Amino acid sequence: MAYEIPVTQARAELAELINRVVYGGERVVVTRHGKPLVALVSAADLQRLEESETGADDQVISTVSAVRPSASAAGERRRFGIAAEHRRPEGGGRSPGR
Template structure:
């Protein structure tokens, strides 16, 4: 009924950060989301969907599962840790250069 793709005029808002891209998120007006909250909660919990809720035709907030929120917060924590990110970049570079340790040596 009120479904549409959310864009900012330059492309789809957001990045694909995991299970569902904001480009694939269902967009509903507040009144419709309120009326369908039980159904939406079921889909969000079981299928990890995101629902963008609009007010007065503008995106206002997102409904998502608690698991997905916690995953996004963990990802942001990792990305915000400069030391950890430097270590990850070095690991990726080492792997690209073939500097690998055989699994047998690790175990």
């Protein structure tokens, strides 16, 4: 669980908050009017987050390719980095209510 602090208080205690994150391993969520605004995390946490995002994108692309193999479309998906495609529902009509 992250430590939450209002933005006005965070301004006054920024150096202390940085120390809590870097040396204490804490995660700090800065709030405005009780709603999360930003988070302070260590550089190591940020690196792990960015690596997991990249890995998830690669996994989606390989999963889509495995589910819908198509010789001509596969090359276009790689060329343009497309991970999925839209197809109309059976019947080709618009959904009710649109």
